[in-house]
Amino acid sequence: MPESFNQFMLQETVLNIGFDDTDSPKGMCTTFLAYKIVDLLQKQKTEFLDFPRLIRFNPNIPWKTRGNGAVSLKIKTKNPSKIKNQIKNLVSKYSDIKNGANPGLVFFESDTIPAEFIEFSNLALWQLIKRDHAKKFAEKNNLEFFYQGNGQGLVGAIGAIGYDFQDHTLELLSYRKRAKFGKERKLSSQSVKIMQEKTFPNTFNSFDTKKGRVLITPHGPDPVFYGVRGENVDSLVYATTILKSDEKLDGYMIFKSNQGTGDHLKNELNFENMKPYASGQITGTVSNTPKIEKGGHVFFKILSKNHEFWCAVYKPTGISSVASNLIKGDKICVGGGVRKASKKFSRIINLEFIDVISLAKNLAKTNPRCKLCNKRMKSKGKNQGFQCIRCGRKSSKKTIVEISRKVKKQLYIPELSAHRHLTRPLQRIGKSNKTSKFDKSLSWFCVYGN
Ligand SMILES: [Zn+2]
Numbered sequence: 001m002p003e004s005f006n007q008f009m010l011q012e013t014v015l016n017i018g019f020d021d022t023d024s025p026k027g028m029c030t031t032f033l034a035y036k037i038v039d040l041l042q043k044q045k046t047e048f049l050d051f052p053r054l055i056r057f058n059p060n061i062p063w064k065t066r067g068n069g070a071v072s073l074k075i076k077t078k079n080p081s082k083i084k085n086q087i088k089n090l091v092s093k094y095s096d097i098k099n100g101a102n103p104g105l106v107f108f109e110s111d112t113i114p115a116e117f118i119e120f121s122n123l124a125l126w127q128l129i130k131r132d133h134a135k136k137f138a139e140k141n142n143l144e145f146f147y148q149g150n151g152q153g154l155v156g157a158i159g160a161i162g163y164d165f166q167d168h169t170l171e172l173l174s175y176r177k178r179a180k181f182g183k184e185r186k187l188s189s190q191s192v193k194i195m196q197e198k199t200f201p202n203t204f205n206s207f208d209t210k211k212g213r214v215l216i217t218p219h220g221p222d223p224v225f226y227g228v229r230g231e232n233v234d235s236l237v238y239a240t241t242i243l244k245s246d247e248k249l250d251g252y253m254i255f256k257s258n259q260g261t262g263d264h265l266k267n268e269l270n271f272e273n274m275k276p277y278a279s280g281q282i283t284g285t286v287s288n289t290p291k292i293e294k295g296g297h298v299f300f301k302i303l304s305k306n307h308e309f310w311c312a313v314y315k316p317t318g319i320s321s322v323a324s325n326l327i328k329g330d331k332i333c334v335g336g337g338v339r340k341a342s343k344k345f346s347r348i349i350n351l352e353f354i355d356v357i358s359l360a361k362n363l364a365k366t367n368p369r370c371k372l373c374n375k376r377m378k379s380k381g382k383n384q385g386f387q388c389i390r391c392g393r394k395s396s397k398k399t400i401v402e403i404s405r406k407v408k409k410q411l412y413i414p415e416l417s418a419h420r421h422l423t424r425p426l427q428r429i430g431k432s433n434k435t436s437k438f439d440k441s442l443s444w445f446c447v448y449g450n
């Protein structure tokens with residue numbers, strides 16, 4: 001073997017691994033597969049260059065798995081082909097194909113991520129990307145890729161590698177032992193409440209104090225016991241010491257994520273790009289009187305750059321009353337997902353936030369007030385004018401009064417219980433995480449002993 005070839009063999013290479021859509025509503029979970037892969041790599045003393053990355057893509061596409069989340073890993077290795085084979089095996093083993101998973105797996109050897117990847121990922125965050133487009137992208141860029149089922153998972157697998165964080169959060173996911181999969185999760189809700197109080201604002205969305213509800217435990221059969229979201233490793237690990245449960249867990253892993261960043265709504269929607277399932281924001285003026293439909297859902301129109309768009313605010317978001325109190329002329333910025341046209345409505349934006357920029361004056365006509373008695377005059381009949389019943393004083397026309405507004409000039413976001421993975425919680429408004437840099441010495445991965 002020539003010496004140069006030998007040296008090449010020993011050289012370390014940076015390997016990016018992306019995978020998605022390995023889960024189904026009936027069980028398993030892409031993050032658990034990631035935990036298994038990392039466990040295997042850790043045992044081989046693989047060097048990790050970043051946290052495992054958990055990326056949530058456009059939440060408004062119809063065929064997403066539970067959270068539309070994909071995972072990518074960035075490692076340094078001298079033996080990429082061995083690692084690729086191991087991972088291929090784990091992906092087939094842990095993908096729930098018979099229950100509808102469409103796993104995709106992508107390998108990309110490079111320390112830097114080309115702009116095309118970032119662009120692809122950015123589009124997957126707010127648009128609907130067809131799987132054929134992902135397949136073409138993979139072929140064009142000479143990626144090593146594998147898929148089963150229809151290959152929808154390739155979109156997230158490529159997107160997870162390409163995601164360019166402007167802001168991020170972390171999530172500590174703890175996993176159950178196999179014997180407990182599908183069993184009820186018993187976690188002291190009091191301990192979750194205390195944990196939230198002690199770690200605020202370095203954790204978020206753990207406990208809904210209004211409804212007294214624990215938000216960190218999933219309800220499905222998947223292997224996750226709980227997931228705590230926050231800003232840095234120390235706060236998350238500290239949180240696990242406060243949480244109380246009798247169940248012996250398998251371990252935990254901390255992911256770097258775009259959850260809680262609101263990034264899917266950054267893109268500006270307009271007449272041209274407002275295709276079904278797109279997500280984004282739009283600024284304009286309320287152009288009709290909001291209608292309250294059965295169930296308390298509110299519908300209104302917004303005029304933006306000479307086009308009108310329907311907006312819907314559903315009751316469970318907790319901001320339908322804000323929408324119903326908007327009036328013509330209010331200037332607002334709204335964000336959400338575009339729903340396909342139905343018989344009743346053309347394309348409609350399902351709102352995930354309402355930011356009131358300026359309020360119109362709410363003027364109304366009322367019967368005039370008698371200046372002597374300070375009483376409202378009574379109408380004498382149609383076009384007959386008004387008269388004070390106490391002193392008989394008359395007036396010919398109604399007066400205009402300004403009615404105080406029930407909406408304020410502020411940002412309104414849904415109630416905690418209606419938050420999506422990507423929703424930016426109030427405590428993170430105007431902030432971005434710059435503290436949680438990856439460092440090998442951090443305890444971002446742990447398998448508990450028996
Ligand atoms: Zn009077």
